[in-house]
Amino acid sequence: MRDPRLPGVDPNRLLLYAAVGLVLWLLAGLLFAQALPAGARLDPRDALATSQAAIGRPLGDYTLTAADGRLVRLADYRGRPLVVQFIYTGCFQVCPTTTRFLGRAVEEAQRALGRDALRVVTVGFNLPFDTPAAMREFQKRQDIDLPNWEFLGGDAPTIDGMARDLGFVWVPTASGYDHLTQVTILDGRGRVVRQIYGESFELPMFVAPLKEIVTGAPAPTQNLAELVERVRILCTVYDPRAGKYRLNYGLFIEIFAGFTVLGAVLYYLTNEWRRHRRGQPS
Numbered sequence: 001m002r003d004p005r006l007p008g009v010d011p012n013r014l015l016l017y018a019a020v021g022l023v024l025w026l027l028a029g030l031l032f033a034q035a036l037p038a039g040a041r042l043d044p045r046d047a048l049a050t051s052q053a054a055i056g057r058p059l060g061d062y063t064l065t066a067a068d069g070r071l072v073r074l075a076d077y078r079g080r081p082l083v084v085q086f087i088y089t090g091c092f093q094v095c096p097t098t099t100r101f102l103g104r105a106v107e108e109a110q111r112a113l114g115r116d117a118l119r120v121v122t123v124g125f126n127l128p129f130d131t132p133a134a135m136r137e138f139q140k141r142q143d144i145d146l147p148n149w150e151f152l153g154g155d156a157p158t159i160d161g162m163a164r165d166l167g168f169v170w171v172p173t174a175s176g177y178d179h180l181t182q183v184t185i186l187d188g189r190g191r192v193v194r195q196i197y198g199e200s201f202e203l204p205m206f207v208a209p210l211k212e213i214v215t216g217a218p219a220p221t222q223n224l225a226e227l228v229e230r231v232r233i234l235c236t237v238y239d240p241r242a243g244k245y246r247l248n249y250g251l252f253i254e255i256f257a258g259f260t261v262l263g264a265v266l267y268y269l270t271n272e273w274r275r276h277r278r279g280q281p282s
Helices: 011-032 044-053 094-113 132-141 156-166 203-215 250-279
Strands: 063-065 071-073 082-087 119-124 149-152 170-173 176-179 182-186 192-197 237-239 244-246
Touching: 044 192, 082 094, 082 156, 094 119, 094 132, 094 203, 119 132, 119 156, 132 149, 182 203, 192 203
Parallel strands: 082 119, 119 149
Antiparallel strands: 063 071, 082 182, 170 176, 182 192, 237 244
16 A cells, blocks of 8 residues: 655655755865864964063962862962973873873982972863862873872962963964963972973973972073974864864764765665656556
């Protein structure tokens, strides 16, 4: 028994119109699809100049929050060297790599100077996603379990103030964030004495300034001209709803889905046409 049909309506013709419309939609997507408009870009030389200008500047007495709810005052760290690192928990490559390498450097510094000779804080700058709980999870994922190292969250005024004091710069762009991979070393008075850049670095560049603070031994200097290209980090695509960075596969998935639907429609039309031909008298 044939399915009931509306008078004057050919379902095969409707499917054909739908298929043509789908093809036109896919072609339009391919022809007119383009990258997001270019956003701001971090000038590495300007960012480096801002970072270096912070040397000698005191860090304010900011209060951050640990995952267990404790309030942590940075002024309580005075009297010993303090290392400050900024990260964002949604990063899948640069920040994890940098943090794990910093772990090696901190271990080396603790081995050389003593486990209680310095303090380290890692602070998330991507609000509202870098909560204290998210920072704790980030710490676990990087397998960081060293003494005197805290992973902390803060509110916007605190993060902005710390970044300003420490010369840390980040810029949201159409495809993510440009930011410095920067580790800041402060002396016992809470003043910036050295900026360390890059996903990895020579361990003496990190340990020596700490040793200088503790023992007075002179530390080597960095060649800033060679650092300009190393400190510019551009992430992939930032998803503000998820607070994470991801590869932009959306267009490819959309095209694949469209061609899958198109193939199914063409298959159905071909079968209907063949069935119709077989049903016609010779």
